[in-house]
Amino acid sequence: METIQDVVCAASHLQISSALALCETFLRDEISLDNCLYIMNLCTTFGLKQLAKEATDFIAKIFQDLVQKKSDQILDLTWEEFLPILQNNKLNASELQIFQTIVQWVEHDREVRVYEAKYLLEAVRFPLMTWEELHSEVLTTKFVLRDKTAHARVSAGFSYHSTPLMHHLCQSPDSQVRADTESLVIMGGWMDEGRTAEVLFLNDSLEVPGWARLANMPVARAWHTVVMMDNFVYVLGGFAKGVLCASGLRYDPRFNTWMSIADMWEKRYEFPGVAWDGKILALGGSGLGKDTAEVESYTPDEDRWNTGTPLPRATHGHAAVVFHNKIYISEFTAAITKPNVIRTNNCDITCTRVPVTESPFVDSRTMQLVTQRERATPKDGSSTLEMPITGRWI
Known part of the structure; x- marks a missing residue:
């Protein structure tokens, strides 16, 4: 790994495609928590676009570990290097964690970076933060409010929370959950011990895919129907509390919450x-x-x-x-x-x-x-x- 940059540089300068292919294979096999940022920047510098994308996806997947264990490497990134990571749709972090990491990055060299923060803030999906997070974390960060574009996007985040029933009409790239694949979800049903309120989804991002829990339905329910529209899930009818019902629920994957709808x-x-x-x-x-x-x-x-x-x-x-x-x-x-x-x-x-x-x-x-x-x-x-x-x- 110590000499790989020299090898890539020489192969790129001499346009030896077979040597570059070998370098890509080596870097793909060796990528880890310790060197992923280095590999991403190396690939970007020498135009290895596919491997740069793979490295960015790898970083997105382990982002929380990277922030906890290698925060110094993140803080040393330029905003141009940091932005593709924050824009990644597979980024494994909440919008609050993403925002807090940007704040730490700014404070690491505040005199210069306070003027560059606006580029990174474009990647934060403010509607996916809770009202409390927007109020306590974002509104108390002065450099956010000084930028008109960022301030307008924060205001849009507050507006999104003011009309829950209208969320399906207010969808934008900022309100989309960070995920590139569809999920298989099981909601309620009948088990040996009776009706259940459990909600499970198949987490295939793990090395060994397995079932993980989401927020339970408010009441155990069986023989119901499930419909997805506008990336919300609606549960209708069935048996709840031992009786046939006409009630309905809506699940919001953005906040892992349930709300009742009209019967x-x-x-x-x-x-x-x-x-x-x-x-x-x-x-x-x-x-x-x-x-x-x-x-x-x-x-x-x-x-x-x-x-x-x-x-x-x-x-x-x-x-x-x-x-x-x-x-x-x-x-x-x-x-x-x-x-x-x-x-x-x-x-x-x-x-x-x-x-x-x-x-x-x-x-x-x-x-x-x-x-x-x-x-x-x-x-x-x-x-x-x-x-x-x-x-x-x-």
Whole structure:
């Protein structure tokens, strides 16, 4: 490692691509907590863009350890070297920790860096800090408030917290969780000991992927439906506290918190929900001793449910998926599609049958429906109904 810079410099100057490739392999194999910042800067200097990106991702992953154990190396970075790390979407730190590290970096050479801090502050996602953190940490840091752009972004962070129900309309790059991959999450359900409020997600960032806990739901719940829209998770209906319910919850992954939303008009379980055209639709299900065909749509910014045209028949245990801007509902023997446009309160919906080549299942069962590249695939059922814009369910 002591001579690698000389080797890279010579190979780069002489344009010996095979030697540069060997250097990249060596650096990739040797990267560690102790040398990752050095390797990142070396690769940036000599134009090894792919390895520089990999080094930045590595730094982002171990950022908290780096701050705790190698803070002197971070404090010695120039703002140009520091900025790509702070902008990384995989940065493993809270926005408060990121902000505090920037403050430490400024104080390390305040006379010069107080004027450079504005570049680093652009990387802080202030809406992801809590109201208390903004008030106690950010507003007490004078060099932040002296910069008009930073001050405006801090104000936007406060505004974000003032209207929780409008969060889905206030999304911006600053309000996005730092993550480059989707997560698999399990919410509640039925266990041997009964209903559970546990929420688990599959943490595949570890060497050995495993399940980790998120904030529990306020109440244990089972036979509910889960819908994701605008990077919020909605839990609807099911059984809670031993009774069938119409209540709903919204989970915010930005703060790992739950809040209640308006109740549906009808209590139900074993029903699908989908996000479509800025609304959440609850489709059929089982109610108080009987199945229902009722369709309801939820508008988040109004926190209100409206009723729509019922399904052609009452059903439960079915599945639904959005595919090419249509909603496909799979029953025991059929699937139904929904049109490109729906009017809440007065939904006029028409369906037409689509031929299906697979043979029907001979037994009734609950189902799931998935999309696979350019095809919607019912996991049960024998036929599909396609709905153009003009009409009603059939």
